[in-house]
Amino acid sequence: MNESEEKNRKLVADGLKSIWFPFTQMQEFTPEEVLVIADGKGAILRDTEGREYIDGVSSLWTNVHGHRKERIDKAIRDQLDKVAHSTLLGLAHEPAIECAKKLLEIVPKGLTRVFYSESGSTAVEIALKMAFQYQKQAPGGDPRKTRFISFTNAYHGDTLGAVSVGGIDLFHATYQELLFPTIKAESPYCYRCAFGASSPGCRHDCLRQLENLLATHAHELAALIIEPLVQGAAGILVQPPGYLKRVRELCTKYGVLMIADEVAVGFGKTGTMFACEREGVTPDILALGKGLSGGYLPLAATVATEEIYNGFLGRFDEFKTFFHGHTYTGNPLACAAAVANLDIFAEEKVIENLAAKIIRLNQKLHPIVTMSCVGEIRQRGFMVGIELVADNITKEMFPPARRIGHKVILEARKRGLIIRPLGDVIVLMPPLCITNEEIDRLCDITYDSIRAVVGD
Ligand SMILES: Cc1ncc(COP(=O)(O)O)c(C=O)c1O
Structure with a gap:
């Protein structure tokens, strides 16, 4: 065994002794697999x-844009020479401001306010809490609207709110008693259609069911949450053309806020910068993560319309503040990486x-x-x-x-x-x-x- 093999064997042994790996059956995780x-x-x-x-x-x-992309590496190094972390709770810093400005230039029109966090799951939690609190206190809200509608086969992350709106039994069923109940609509998994339809001949029964559910529950629904165009973690389930647009129309018709979770599909993965763009859709709240920092550092954002944002304004003692914020929210290194990431998109015509x-x-x-x-x-x-x-x-x-x-x-x-x-x-x-x-x-x-x- 040569020196590098020896070193690798030790790393693997130490890793298996010390790390509990995510989404991994540790009993079957052998050194050969690490x-x-x-x-x-x-x-x-x-x-x-x-x-x-x-x-x-x-x-x-x-x-x-790839690993060790010079421009992103440099942006992080330059920021490191200034400050690695400073809070957004009561303070601000240039990378977070720059990143928010640039992001608002490219997200679907009508989205105007960026709320940072660190992961796709937290971006989704924030979206759910925003929608819920908006309904409770905003002039345009309705405090009776406390529930969410989500989809079978959906995946929105692993924190409990995100799991509540999830729809993959393997990942989610165990936690059932811990979750808040949601209303579930069948997602369009056309290869295994829940309504037994096939294309051609499909009569869009999934959309009919969704409309029925919205019509029945509109009075109690705070928001609908959807992965636009593609349900990723369910196995790359691609929605038929026009589906997303119709979901937007139905949300508007029944007065239900629309949350688009673009954590997986955002930043070019579907061929356009954002999936919603493809069908001319602006959600009320957009969740972003993963590719936001170019895949470099944990950074996520929940982007809301001005109307949602306005619903949180008032004197302090009206207690309309959005009482949410994580320690590393809008970390400067991550935001600097994101600014470089967005610049590369524009300059290299990615x-x-x-x-x-x-x-x-x-x-x-x-x-x-x-x-x-x-x-x-x-x-x-x-x-x-x-x-x-x-x-x-x-x-x-x-x-x-x-x-x-x-x-x-x-x-x-x-x-x-x-x-x-x-x-x-x-x-x-x-x-x-x-x-x-x-x-x-x-x-x-x-x-x-x-x-x-x-x-x-
Ligand atoms: C659509 C979607 N939302 C949310 C998440 C959760 O993101 P994170 O793993 O960064 O918490 C994922 C992760 O794959 C995702 O695909």
Whole structure:
């Protein structure tokens, strides 16, 4: 065993002894599975033994312009020479101001106020609390409106409010007694339609059901929360065109606030800067995270309309203040990274250059579509879900104990690709900076890895 292998073995052993890894069955997490990342550049990550991998899920859907992007690195270093942290509770600092200004220039029109936090989950918690408190005290609110409507298959994070509006049993059912009850509408998972419909012939029963629920519960609903265009964590479930726009129309019709959770889909992942843009939708509250700092540092934002914001104004002793704020809210280093991230989007015309790469990704996925174990490939921009099935006629799933998705990603690792499955859905979501050659390799390795586990 050479020196770097020796060092790696010790790191793995120490890691397994000291860290409780997230979303991981520790009893089955073996030293062979622990990959220790040492550094990265662009869309490539390298482990402690010098092996290179394409970062096929952009470090959990965060990375945008690549690792060690000079401009973002420099922005953080420059800020480090000034101050690493100062609070936003009663004080301000330049990076937070700059970042908010730039963000408001690009979010859907009508959103005017930025409230910072550190993670997608907190951005969602804040959105829920804002909507709730708005209804309680704002002139345009209604204190009887205390409930939320959310979707089956939804994922909005792991804190209890976010879990309450979640809809994935595997992650959420255990905590049922701790959660506030919500009203659930069926999400459009068209491959496995809850109403038994198929396209063509779909009569949009999911939208009809949503309208019925809104009509019945409008008097008690504070807000609806939705992942626009794509339900990510459920397995990249892509909504049909026009769906989001219709949801916005229904919210307006029934006087229910609309919260758009763009934590996963924001910052170019679907091909436009924000998913809402695609259907000309402005939500009342927008939750952002992940890509906001370019995938560098924990930063999130909840962006509200002026009307929501105004609902919190008043003399102090009216107690309308939004009593919420985390210790590291709007951290200067993270905001400096975000400012550089947004500048790169504009100056390098990142969104404009994306279309050709999205087409290439689509074309390179074609051989995978033809594999008999592939039920469906769903792609929206740079977000791809490959649903593996035991039988692609009956859509029968593999028994969970076989851990097919997990096996596929381990095969991919051997071939130089880091990806992460959602059950038996193989997710690809590379950084936007990925090159054409890397896109080809990403798809080739995915094909070979699926083939190695389930055949073709
Ligand atoms: C749509 C959506 N909302 C919220 C979250 C939670 O974000 P975080 O993990 O940063 O708390 C996620 C995470 O994947 C997400 O996909």
